[in-house]
Amino acid sequence: MTEYPVVIVGAGPTGTMLAAELKLAGIDAPILEVRPTQERPGSRAGGLHSRTIEVFDQRGIAERMLSAGTTAQVAAFNSVPLDISDFPTRHPYGLALWQNQIERILGEWTGELGVRVQYGCEVVELVPDDAGVDIRLGDDRHMRAQYIVGCDGGRSLVRNSAGIEFPGWDATISNLIAEVEFADEPEWGMRHDAIGIHGLGPLDDGRVRVVVTERRLRTAGDVTLDDLRKAMVAVWGTDFGVRNPTWISRFTDSARQADTYRAGRILLAGDAAHIHYPVGGQGLNLGVQDAVNLGWKLAQVVKGTSRDTLLDTYQAERHPAAARVVRDTLAQVALRRADERTKALGETIADLLRMDEPRTAFAGRMSGLDIHYDFGDGHPLLGRRMPDLDLMTADGSRRVFELLHNARPVLLNFGGTDGIEIGPWANRVRLLDVEYDGMWELPVLGEVPAPAAVLVRPDGYVAWVGADGPAGLEAALTTWFGSPQQ
Numbered sequence: 049m050t051e052y053p054v055v056i057v058g059a060g061p062t063g064t065m066l067a068a069e070l071k072l073a074g075i076d077a078p079i080l081e082v083r084p085t086q087e088r089p090g091s092r093a094g095g096l097h098s099r100t101i102e103v104f105d106q107r108g109i110a111e112r113m114l115s116a117g118t119t120a121q122v123a124a125f126n127s128v129p130l131d132i133s134d135f136p137t138r139h140p141y142g143l144a145l146w147q148n149q150i151e152r153i154l155g156e157w158t159g160e161l162g163v164r165v166q167y168g169c170e171v172v173e174l175v176p177d178d179a180g181v182d183i184r185l186g187d188d189r190h191m192r193a194q195y196i197v198g199c200d201g202g203r204s205l206v207r208n209s210a211g212i213e214f215p216g217w218d219a220t221i222s223n224l225i226a227e228v229e230f231a232d233e234p235e236w237g238m239r240h241d242a243i244g245i246h247g248l249g250p251l252d253d254g255r256v257r258v259v260v261t262e263r264r265l266r267t268a269g270d271v272t273l274d275d276l277r278k279a280m281v282a283v284w285g286t287d288f289g290v291r292n293p294t295w296i297s298r299f300t301d302s303a304r305q306a307d308t309y310r311a312g313r314i315l316l317a318g319d320a321a322h323i324h325y326p327v328g329g330q331g332l333n334l335g336v337q338d339a340v341n342l343g344w345k346l347a348q349v350v351k352g353t354s355r356d357t358l359l360d361t362y363q364a365e366r367h368p369a370a371a372r373v374v375r376d377t378l379a380q381v382a383l384r385r386a387d388e389r390t391k392a393l394g395e396t397i398a399d400l401l402r403m404d405e406p407r408t409a410f411a412g413r414m415s416g417l418d419i420h421y422d423f424g425d426g427h428p429l430l431g432r433r434m435p436d437l438d439l440m441t442a443d444g445s446r447r448v449f450e451l452l453h454n455a456r457p458v459l460l461n462f463g464g465t466d467g468i469e470i471g472p473w474a475n476r477v478r479l480l481d482v483e484y485d486g487m488w489e490l491p492v493l494g495e496v497p498a499p500a501a502v503l504v505r506p507d508g509y510v511a512w513v514g515a516d517g518p519a520g521l522e523a524a525l526t527t528w529f530g531s532p533q534q
């Protein structure tokens with residue numbers, strides 16, 4: 049039986065990104081995907097937030113995404129737009145780009161990296177033991193992995209097999225989403241009525257994307273064209289001659305989060321770990337960022353450079369990030385109720401969000417630019433995203449994000465600190481003497497004191513900040529990149 053260091057279940061955006069991260073770190077992790085090909089019906093998610101664009105920039109693929117979509121101010125809370133054009137980032141916007149396009153671009157990139165996706169491969173059973181996990185496939189073949197990562201979506205077989213609880217909130221509303229043709233010209237745009245929020249938007253190919261809230265909650269059963277017609281007539285008084293659906297699906301506001309992201313050698317990422325209503329457009333973004341947090345850690349554990357306790361930091365960092373999104377979506381669903389009191393509350397919140405400080409705080413969180421992993425007290429950069437500065441290096445000018453393209457950690461010495469040495473970590477962490485004389489500014493926080501040196505993890509978060517010496521550097525290198533003896 050073939051044994052792999054890591055097997056990923058699910059070739060959605062999360063699994064694909066994770067496989068790329070592992071590959072960049074030198075680990076060949078096949079993806080098992082039940083679909084027969086990469087194609088799947090429906091456009092699904094509508095785009096990316098700023099931090100996810102930055103994450104793709106850290107790997108050198110932001111341009112591919114940007115050239116395929118349209119940049120726009122997409123961050124919003126309860127439909128109140130949150131402009132981030134004044135944020136200190138190279139990408140002070142979101143990107144309107146359908147999920148199937150995002151997946152196509154990710155697929156092309158991972159193909160270039162040599163990632164292997166085994167399509168038509170359904171995982172039906174997992175049997176974990178102390179040394180690994182036996183995987184049974186739908187055609188009765190078996191595989192074995194030291195670690196398995198469930199990126200297999202909200203109904204995750206991996207999560208269920210591992211016995212991981214998925215507590216949360218049952219659905220209160222359901223929506224139908226469809227891609228169809230209309231015989232008649234519709235009333236484009238959003239509509240908010242006593243049933244809920246609905247929308248009709250043109251797709252590039254002349255078809256129509258319909259999102260309609262159902263009058264009564266439904267969570268089960270196949271969705272038919274007739275269901276869609278009835279829901280549309282209830283809202284618009286007509287079905288606009290709807291025909292030829294290429295995709296009809298139902299989603300709800302059920303919100304759940306795995307109580308742990310790891311059970312021994314089984315890990316979860318993306319929708320397998322958290323589901324919520326798509327208001328605010330966060331799910332795909334969370335999944336990609338889960339993958340970028342987990343990939344390098346899992347690679348180091350598999351290679352034996354780090355102990356497997358490093359994987360606990362994945363849970364510690366990413367569980368709170370998704371918990372916050374889940375809470376925000378619960379709040380926004382509550383604010384969608386059509387009664388006068390809820391409307392008044394929504395208007396009050398809109399008034400608040402038009403003031404600069406709340407706007408900045410909420411824009412930071414909806415764009416993902418304010419993410420702060422708790423690495424303890426210290427300089428404001430600690431645990432936050434490293435800004436994409438224009439640096440001067442011995443090889444000429446370089447952007448910080450360029451230095452992260454190969455997903456390896458980098459220690460930047462800005463020249464103010466003596467005794468910065470990488471010693472036994474030289475084969476794991478790249479040390480660069482650099483110059484930068486501009487301002488240090490973080491989204492939401494504003495200007496911060498210039499550090500003398502920073503240790504940047506492969507996911508672009510700052511793991512250590514030097515002030516006037518190497519104090520704490522060895523401890524940080526050991527925590528994140530393994531003991532000096534490796």
Ligand SMILES: Cc1cc2nc3c(=O)[nH]c(=O)nc-3n(C[C@H](O)[C@H](O)[C@H](O)COP(=O)(O)OP(=O)(O)OC[C@H]3O[C@@H](n4cnc5c(N)ncnc54)[C@H](O)[C@@H]3O)c2cc1C
Pocket residue numbers: 057058059060061062063080081082083092093094095096147169170171172199200201202204205225299317318319320326328329330331332333334335
């Ligand atoms: C209407 C709608 C709008 C949305 N809008 C946005 C948005 O604007 N922005 C945003 O960020 N997010 C949005 N989302 C959420 C986004 O679509 C999901 O969060 C995202 O697809 C999650 O990616 P994933 O890779 O974790 O899981 P998925 O995309 O669900 O992929 C899971 C994969 O696992 C495979 N699989 C499942 N079980 C098995 C098995 N047993 N064996 C092998 N393979 C298996 C599946 O076939 C699938 O390919 C929206 C969602 C909906 C429904």
